[in-house]
Amino acid sequence: MIAQLETPTVHSPCQPPYTVEGLVQVFTCSRRTFLTSVMAQALRVSGQGTPALIVQFLKGGINQGHCHPVKLGQNLDWIRCNLPRCIDTPQLDESENRSLQELWQHTRQVVSQGQYSLVVLDELSVAVEFGLIPLAEVLDFIQNRPKHVDVILTGSNMPQPVLDVADQITEVRRSHQM
Template identity: 70%
Template structure:
């Protein structure tokens, strides 16, 4: 379960108790566990906290950075502007550009302070496919505004991200199929 405290509107340097953002990892050996993370994002947005959900490997709905989906007043949901979902490291040039644009957009809006919770869905697969560099993600996490919570999802999360996570949730099946 994710808990989130909204940072005060004034600068945290004026607060004797600054609120530090957390890095949380949700991982599982298989895909398809996003529902619980999305439920948390919706709950937090419903409490008035600005939330961004970014799905790097999902496409197919003609969305992209120019057409984010707004769910309620506080939750923006954006996917890569692709006609298909990415399931391989081999991308056409336009697909690679779309993914890079989405990553740069995500960095830009987070560093501008537009969101207090950012969900980076299937980021581990994007890293493992070599589509987003692990070092770029580590830099992003290190340099983000201090109050921003980040949730990383995906199977086979790189060890370097697990090592800096404040919380790791590993989902597994409780029975054999």
Template identity: 65%
Template sequence: MVSQVETPVFDAPHSRTLARNLSVEGLVQVFTSFHRNFFTGVMAQAMRIAGQGTPVLVVQFLKGGIGQGYDRPMQLSQNLDWIRCNMPRCIDSPQISEEEARSLLELWQHTRRVVEQNRYDLVVLDELSLALRFGFIPEAEVLDFLRTRPRHVDVILTGPEMPDALLDVADQITELRRTHQP
């Protein structure tokens, strides 16, 4: 007996609409670690998905230093937009200037807006747990964002010490640990 699996071919303009009309619900994934060095795996996943034609947004809340900002995204393919705060440095403590706080808030508001507009199917919120812990973004707003996003959108949250409220709504939690010390 021979079986054959046939992959349906969709017209490019209609394939996203068709996929969104299917009953597939997006997942909330959490990647957490005590160390801030696991972004490579998440980014590889985002790039792989973008390479398959899925629109992806990567948001790095605490990274700066490259004169970027939400209005100047880096495009790492035709399907992956990568944005950071418009600030001159990377943030590693809750002590920030008013300008940096404004930049963080603008980035969060932009992220919410473009997700509500249905522009992306995967959204990566890098170091979100630290932005929450430092008090830059209200936890209630993140929970509302996850609850009200278009139902097909997958969201990946990263960062150390992820709040319990976000772990409770996650469909998948990946905790990365070192097995040895150098």
């Protein structure tokens, strides 16, 4: 896992010589796609003993929900919306919107409690673009997360304010024509 190290100007026997601050990483692509490299990073980090969480906001179809996370090993939780379908439009019925909001609130809560050191928010930019999750809440989440938490945000059309606070931006694009 990548992290920034800061060296304090004053060392005391009670303070460690450095603190680890988590990074905000953005992986964006012009189309909706599953970013295998991001998932591989979460698997690798969790396999090394670091608690990780993958949240897929727009994926449904398996009636999972935040109450029934998939446990991949001891340190990786994977949660999705409790929906019978994947979200591909901003028009949601009341139960779909409630499920998405419950997932977002659950994510904010467990991250603020420091349960995870790596959090992947898959297709969050699309949820923001659809108006399902307010951009202001996303920025607040990033700013107020525990400082040691690495956050990876994925999706197409990442909002500029998110890009402005990112430590690393990776744009995935095709280098050939199909």
